Amino acid sequence: MRILPILLSLLLFVACKPGRPARQPVLVSEDTTFLTGTFYVIRHAERNPGPDSTLTIAGEERAGALYRLLKDSGLNKIYITPYKRSVATADSLRIHLHLDTCFYAADTSGESFIYQVTRHEDWGKRILVVGHSNTIIPILHSLRARPHTDSIGENEYDRLFIVRKNKDGTTLKEICY
Template structure:
């Protein structure tokens, strides 16, 4: 008899632990000096990284992921400093590596800083469908916000596409 009374409580606890919402903010690194792997950010890029920190300051980010390149780390740097969070590294390729890492971050809000040839793939890997097919070489202001809700009856994925920071002169 006692087991019958405990079953609903047990199912409720299992259900609550299965429910979570994660929001993943995906951006390309800010404006870079040149095409070398070790290239840092331009003055405009450093300003954009501050704009990103301001935009995400109240989003309860608990994990920051970047590729091991200087420009991605500089883009995430102001937010990491403001929130007192470490910047964790992920390999630029294959994209599946960071997607797997993000799938394990259930219930957390995450900033991912990548590259023009990976950010749309990351968003697609999370189950969202961006409207853009590619990111143009001079396009640095995309903020792709993927909300992943895990519930008792499955998962839903929503994508919001924004821009951030001031447009830069060509």
């Protein structure tokens, strides 16, 4: 008989126990450098025919023009695809400015580029990105930039997209070089 009042008291205690408090949303303040930076996005320079080809003479001249254009821009790093034409396009800047490079996969979503920048903690930096005619626009979209076109022509090698990302948004400037 003594057990019954103890069980009832225990049951009453459990029944009257207040429920868990409702979760309150926690405001997430974005890190000042995450998803920020200045990105100079270009297509590799003119190339010889073939799947992993070298640059033509015109391509070498364009790579030199790129060097002259960006040598004083304060670049911190170069992101390139693992193809000879991409590496050769950025070589002058890499060698003369002693810049570190990172390879990313030439995908048509821009995901590999974003993954590598995050993995290497390169947000907030000034980065040259060398891509291909079918990867440039997806990279711009992954950076939340809105280019005026949805494609780059097979013979277009002279476009430089400058994407500036900060906490207030993204700006895009396009120039020919």
